[in-house]
Structures are given as structure tokens and as C-alpha cells.
Amino acid sequence: MKKYQLKFLTILIIAIQMGCGNSQQNSDNNSKIDSTSNQASSKKSGLIKQKITPCLWVDKDAKAVVNYYLSIFKEGKLKEYHQYKNPPQEKGQEGQDSFETAVMEIGDIEFSILAAGPYFKFNESVSFVINCKDQAEVDYYWNALTKNGGEEGSCGWCKDKYGLSWQVVPVEYFDLINSEDPKVREKAMKNTFKQKKLILSELK
Incomplete structure (x- = not known):
């Protein structure tokens, strides 16, 4: 030791x-x-x-x-x-x-x-958020990070092939979950838990 x-x-x-x-x-x-x-x-x-x-x-x-x-x-x-x-x-x-x-x-x-050697591994306690301008950008980063050994998670989370965690999020998502309209907030939040990759059209 x-x-x-x-x-x-x-x-x-x-x-x-x-x-x-x-x-x-x-x-x-x-x-x-x-x-x-x-x-x-x-x-x-x-x-x-x-x-x-x-x-x-x-x-x-x-x-x-x-x-x-x-x-x-x-x-x-x-x-x-x-x-x-x-x-x-x-x-x-x-x-x-x-x-x-x-x-x-x-x-x-x-x-x-x-x-410097196989002594430490990444875990979900640290992740990086990618703020995407639209669904096309979400699709690009999600597909790029999860292929060739990456892994899909839920609610917009995924891992790349090294095990590093990413949150791939359309910026409009934050407007939805923080909306002054409770119905908009509730729908966005409820549908978030049903998704892996975030699909903006289903959150609105």
C-alpha cells in the first residue's frame, strides 16, 4: 500500500x-x-x-x-x-x-x-454537460460518444469509450424544466425520465 x-x-x-x-x-x-x-x-x-x-x-x-x-x-x-x-x-x-x-x-x-496506469476509473460522480443548440447537435454528440465502446444511460446521460460521463442536453431543455407554466415543467420532467437520449419534441 x-x-x-x-x-x-x-x-x-x-x-x-x-x-x-x-x-x-x-x-x-x-x-x-x-x-x-x-x-x-x-x-x-x-x-x-x-x-x-x-x-x-x-x-x-x-x-x-x-x-x-x-x-x-x-x-x-x-x-x-x-x-x-x-x-x-x-x-x-x-x-x-x-x-x-x-x-x-x-x-x-x-x-x-x-x-499513468490503470489505478483509477471514471464514475458518474463527475460528468460534463454539452449544451447543444438543437436536436441535430444532440444527435451528433450522443451518437459519437456512445459508439465504439460507449454506453447509453438515461435522462440524457451517456458514457464514452473511456467511461467518462457526459450529459448531452439541448439548451431549450432548461427553459422547459424551469418554465413558469407548471404544465410545461411537469411534462418536460416526466418525459425526461422516459428517455435515454433527450428528444426535444417529446419534452415540449
Whole structure:
């Protein structure tokens, strides 16, 4: 247990530093990271623009994870990628020689990806809401997230192939469930519990 805790702490500290020390940057970028100037250069280049950045822990292959989400969120982009060597004491049967971090931007939000082994899994206690302009957009994101290993839930909830939970919601839905007309509210809420993907026409 102590070894596991040490491994987690080591990974967390290095990941937070995001490029300091003796880490190795993406092979596509052969320049080494300067530990004394990395933080300043990151701010200067605009990599860190949010006060709070969601961090997603996955098993492996941060680039594959990013590519998956970029295939769904078409306006997104990969902003940063790093590979780190684990300390010698952390290598072993249950570990791996290295782990990866990446920063992607989807939906105008930056997400950090930490690919550091099969120690933690996503669950429904954390989810991301996609505010969709119309039913066509709801259909697109729902279908994209639930195919190839994703999973449909109920009331507009679904999981992608990594097990991350999403709420795919047409923005008009909030007007319905918060309407001043009790009949409108009741119909929308009642029909919500009958649906998996939200069908706006059936909620009105």
C-alpha cells in the first residue's frame, strides 16, 4: 500500500510540474525543457489560460485519448504533450517505465490528460454537460460518444469509450424544466425520465 501511495504521489508531483526537471518532451519536439523558464514560457505562450483545469486520469496513451476527443469535438486541438520517466524505485511488475501528460482544448475548455496506469476509473460522480443548440447537435454528440465502446444511460446521460460521463442536453431543455407554466415543467420532467437520449419534441 505504501508503495502504491508513493507511486501516486510521485506521478502527481511530476504531473503538476508539467515539464520541469529532467522530463522528456514530445519526440516531435526535440528541444529539452528548461526547468527554470518553463513556467514563465508556458504563461507567455498562453498555454495556461484557465484558473481551474479539469484533469482526466487514463490508463495509457495520452495522444490516443486526445485524438479520440478531437475526432468528436471538431474545433479542438492538442496544445501540449510530454512523456516522463518514472523514478527507478517506481518501476516494477505493477508499474511502467514512463507516463504521459497532454493538454487539449475542446469546447473552449482546456483539459489535462494524465496517462499513468490503470489505478483509477471514471464514475458518474463527475460528468460534463454539452449544451447543444438543437436536436441535430444532440444527435451528433450522443451518437459519437456512445459508439465504439460507449454506453447509453438515461435522462440524457451517456458514457464514452473511456467511461467518462457526459450529459448531452439541448439548451431549450432548461427553459422547459424551469418554465413558469407548471404544465410545461411537469411534462418536460416526466418525459425526461422516459428517455435515454433527450428528444426535444417529446419534452415540449
